[in-house]
Amino acid sequence: MACLEARGLRKTFGATVALDGLDLQVEEGRILGLIGPNGAGKTTALNAIVGLTSYEGRLNVLGRNPWTEREQLMRDVCFIADVAVLPRWMRVSQALDYVAGVHPRFDRAKAEAFLAKTTIGPTSKVRELSKGMVTQLHLAVVMAIDARLLVLDEPTLGLDILSRKAFYDSLLNDYFERTRTVVVATHQVEEVEHVLTDLMFIDRGRVVFSRSMEDVESQYREVLVHPDTLAAARALNPIHERQGVGRSILLFEGLERQQLAALGDVRTPSVADLFVAIMSSRRGQAQGATR
């Protein structure tokens, strides 16, 4: 069953088109990474999914319309927007009291157990906590909610590398299970790429690339090509080429490992390299088309 399905999702702010006919489908139990440059429409898409913004087109989240049924939907959906949204005046104990008071699926003991592993005291105020601690607190609250869909929008923005790593480790080890679905938007690709099951690039409000991580691993290869074999490698139509130290790094789609091994060392590209390759080839094409 599709946990989340969007067809022709459109949203404009005045003359700016934030979403330009976005299609996406996420099955239960997947972890989808939504990657895109600034202003690509990631936040708008996620806001539409959690009922924070109106939209044109069709959007179905856990069988509900998020814009008209936000209250009911949020019993099954958790959302972390970014680190700054927990009210600064709130005490840790108040945050737990309040969520326990309004959320039927919140397990307070679980949240307290998670917080016990941190240095966050129950009487601290949010404004006294560091950025990393606020994120930990928010994560503790969210992980204690038995939700079916977790939506994360740049959840680790502004955190140091240790906190970022700890965030995704907790998410994967303590939270994720087969009946849960996660959608995460970020441009800090390195931290999430080992967590994802699916990958989606969006640009200017449209999906420009969508594959499962298995497909990415079997379809895309990066070859470190020695200058001597560069001409032969270029003949195989790489989708992208960049310069390494003394080598050219060429990215190929759909070619067998054996075929490429003769040209140089073959490896799986990182998501960041794939993203740069796809985006620059798209922009190149767009420029070619306008010329």
Place this chain on the structure above:
Amino acid sequence: MNTPSNVMAESQSRSGALALDISPARRMYWSVQRELWENRSIYLAPLAVGAVFLIGFLIALIRLPGRMRAALALGPMPQHEAIGQPYVIVALMLMVIEFLVAVYYCLEALYGERRDRSILFWKSLPVSDVTTVLAKASIPILVLPLVTFAVTVATQFVMLVVSSAVLAGSGMSAATLWTHVPFFQTSLINLVHLVGFHGLRYAPLYGWLLMVSAWAKRAPFLWATMPPLAIGAVEKIAFNTSHFAAMVQNHLLGSPDSVTPAGGMTMEMLAPLPLGQFVLSPSLWIGLAVTAVFLFAAVRLRRVRGLS
């Protein structure tokens, strides 16, 4: 892949463990509770005013026996006024602070959460915009009048008890004091005035302020005050009348003929109208209908405005 039976078992265990739903009343309770956590001035401001007044009153107790003797020499009405005066003044002071806190609270209520982006957190929880706006509206309309009432009664009670002790110490009877400041009756007048006037009668004002605070992108105070002033000014210039201003003034301050100038400054002047007449007055109900319209608009705005 999950087999269908697995999925069934999981969804059952899930519903078995935690799916007890939360009643709307409980959601409302916690929504009001969180307003009290965030806005401690709701009770700290009246408490501070009560405490400051009490300090002044206690110092002035030195002169109480003398003042009492002077009052006893007066005629019945001036005597009533002279003895009851401090009790009226503290009640009025608390009403003024209650009004200021209410106005400040309303302007901030739906604006502050957008400014500091905490609305993203509130909206990530299963609490509807209707519940949120009603919880916020209940603060100036019900919670603040009741808190102020409690503080007023407590302050006046302390004043009466301490005064009685001082009078007894100087060999005078406290009976005159209690007949001029009948505690139960004074408290009842206070309660009716606070809930009736400062809560229900002012409700359209609070509804308007809440709506503006849900709407304004910046400077909610200016947006709340400019349109009424503009309406009044346009009416004055165009028709040389001031019906709008008179209407607002009548609603918030009572109509001019209802004030009894002969009454002086006594607790009785705060008793608005006979209770039945007050409850049945059309202006009260028109005001409440207007409040409902403003609050409905505030709910819509909170939903649509989101972060912008």
